[in-house]
Amino acid sequence: MTTPRGTETATDLAAATADLAALRAALGSVVLGQQRLIDQLLCAVLAGGHVLLEGLPGLGKTQLVKALARVLDVCMSRVQCTPDLMPADVTGSEILTREHATEALHFMPGPVFAQMVLVDEINRATPKTQAALLEAMQEGQVTCNGRTHPLPEPFRVVATQNPIEIEGTYPLPEAQLDRFAVRLHVDMPDRETLVAMLDVSLDAEPAETLAPVLTSERLQLLLASARAPEITGSVKRAAADLVLATHGDSDTPAAALRYGASPRGLQALLRCARVHALLDGRAHVAFRDLETFALPCLNHRVVLSMDALLGGADQATVLGQLLAQWRARWCGDG
Template identity: 60%
Template sequence: MKASRELTESDFQDAHDDLRSLKQALESAIVGQEGLIDRLLIAFISGGHVLLEGLPGLGKTHLAKALAGATGLKFSRVQCTPDLMPADITGSEILIRDPQGEQRLDFQRGPIFAPLVLVDEVNRATPKTQSALLEAMQEHQVTHAGITHPLPSPFWVMATQNPIEIEGTYPLPEAQLDRFLVKLNVEFPSEAALLSMLDISLDDEPSEHLQPVLDLERLVSIMATGREIVIADRIKQAAVTLLLATHPATSGGTSHFRYGASPRGLQALLKTARIHALLQGRLQVDFDDLARMALPVLRHRVLLTIESELDGINSDSILRQIIQEWRSRI
């Protein structure tokens, strides 16, 4: 394993350069979403699952395809509907006849058995199906008829959901949302970005023709390097302070949150901060890394109070305020 060998300065530099290359490849396919690509890459190298939320037509599916194309990973897609069954995702046993003419039940693997899985409109699937999916995400395995089938490693799930089409959907419960490392909002591109997009994707889809810039082995190596990034105790303490600031009991003031972020959120914050530091070419995590990654990591892990929801308060705006105050105190 690469992590066990002596890492040199050039190893870090190579990892940083590879990340930069991957980022440039994605930016060539998806125009006007630099911030989104950065965060997606960070979550991807951190080994976490990503929840993309945005209006239809903003390129969520293309982004997943582009990532699969740029990394050379096998990519599978699940389009969620209310009649989608768990077995449609995980797989099921079917009766087959072997060449000798004998019949037996064989487990046919579902689309979840791929390194990179795009689950489109995840909130349209029933809670039963969602639960099967999210169990696979957490355990990295599928159990069927008493037999455990491991999922490929590394394993990533990119789920998308539409924030406006609420009718006929099943919003993900908080416990399941917590399984996603980050929740990324896909913003509407700027005017300049729209014009650029027309130039490259009017008649063709560049994400489908993207050549791999990294192979799986290199990707694993970068992930291992990312785990070597130094986090000072003072930074860890600051991360804890930030997490506790989202909790109503420890925030010190009138909180808009009913529930704060979980300890898993703290782990996610530091994991993503490490890769953010690597992307910046640093060997150590900075306070700014935490500040940059706090919003995508924490936004789906907090729950607004009923009063705040009735007042139309957005959890993002409250979190931004908390992060700003936290940063000014350090």
């Protein structure tokens, strides 16, 4: 039986922090040198969000998602996107069956009917197939021929894409990007980490040997506790100001942005910040939690102006300048 929201005790929150520490340690044992990425992925998934992982091939994105599914003990499916992938290949379709001389249509669920769905190279799927994920990601259901089929709980989509691949790809539309709580960049490990990886994964896939860290019941308790940290009025106002700063005027760095972040970005920011506070052992959200997730939650929700693009600007640089101004106002550290 899960704990009702809002009734978590200090003991419950301490247990949740311990569970988060166990999860990050398990993931860190098989995905080396990516602790910040692991923390952000954990926070986003436990906050109820979908994740877009961006990085070059071979950096361990798939291994990380497989490892996460194993430690959470949730069922996982994988969709390998190609240009000829059809929407029904993802969501499922109705098939004609015959039982006792009677023909009937039955819905055959697709791979999206899993608790964790890895959508590999999502930008290789056509816009039509990408759009098939919208209802699932936003409403947790699939509609086929007028019938609604609920998806399992919890339901999370983790999609990957190669940021430098152009040929044979279809950039995700803004509406699709906005459904992802965070966009995380997977960086190239340093030399020491590469050498250490050889001891872990040279002849095996370490994610396959991970044991579950949480039971299903404990996962439900953790998901409830992830919503418990308090968000004060000042933190809410600070978060709102950060999002509104992306809609600023010509006297701010936001002049380089054609479109700013959406209210959904504000919701994602505060949800992820709550889990990050819990990961840090706190029952309240601080400004530093907002700082940690400002770029992951907003970088895919802003669109650069043409002048900024021609000038070589990027979202991270512009948002970094806005974040510095925001920090000076709210944190008082200049």
